[in-house]
Amino acid sequence: MDFVPKFGIGWLNGWLPFVIYVIIQFIVTFTCPKEVKRRLIDRKGWTKTQIAMTTIGKSFTLINIVLLFLSPLKFGSVEFLAGIILYFVGIIALSTAIINFRNAPLGTPITSGFYKISRNPQLFSIYIIFLGHILMIGSWISLIILSVSILGSHFSILGEEKRLTKQYGESYLEYKENVPRYFIFF
Numbered sequence: 001m002d003f004v005p006k007f008g009i010g011w012l013n014g015w016l017p018f019v020i021y022v023i024i025q026f027i028v029t030f031t032c033p034k035e036v037k038r039r040l041i042d043r044k045g046w047t048k049t050q051i052a053m054t055t056i057g058k059s060f061t062l063i064n065i066v067l068l069f070l071s072p073l074k075f076g077s078v079e080f081l082a083g084i085i086l087y088f089v090g091i092i093a094l095s096t097a098i099i100n101f102r103n104a105p106l107g108t109p110i111t112s113g114f115y116k117i118s119r120n121p122q123l124f125s126i127y128i129i130f131l132g133h134i135l136m137i138g139s140w141i142s143l144i145i146l147s148v149s150i151l152g153s154h155f156s157i158l159g160e161e162k163r164l165t166k167q168y169g170e171s172y173l174e175y176k177e178n179v180p181r182y183f184i185f186f
Contacts, residue, residue: 001079001138005071014068014137017087021129028095032102050159057152064145071137083135090129097121109172118183120157157181
């Protein structure tokens with residue numbers, strides 16, 4: 001892996017997997033009713049700190065997307081192979097998590113499907129996709145930027161959990177006790 005990839009515009013750059021990801025997620029999200037789409041982006045009850053940290057995290061994600069677009073894919077490398085596997089695992093997991101979210105009854109915490117093993121399977125899956133994507137271009141700087149994005153997103157998760165605790169009360173607190181925030185032990 002290189003610290004900073006060689007930048008350039010090309011047909012075989014990181015934009016290709018990113019566009020595939022966007023198309024798949026658009027199709028999956030398009031099947032959701034309006035109420036579910038609203039619930040997907042609901043940010044009520046957040047503090048200014050949570051909003052600021054989330055904005056910082058999303059800014060670093062945007063920087064990473066630009067790096068991915070301008071970096072050539074490292075076909076044939078071990079990192080590329082590991083990256084493409086993680087990328088597709090993440091795509092499948094994210095699509096499944098959104099479908100679980102879509103099919104959950106409104107007015108109750110979502111506890112079925114991937115939500116049985118992670119309170120945030122969508123976000124976790126997105127970062128698996130980005131990790132795979134970063135390995136496909138072989139860039140340490142993108143990996144560092146991803147880490148900052150994840151840290152910023154952690155604050156959005158805290159805001160969401162606060163809101164969900166107020167919204168669902170005891171049922172959400174019980175869910176929090178039994179299911180990790182991210183995955184397995186996180």
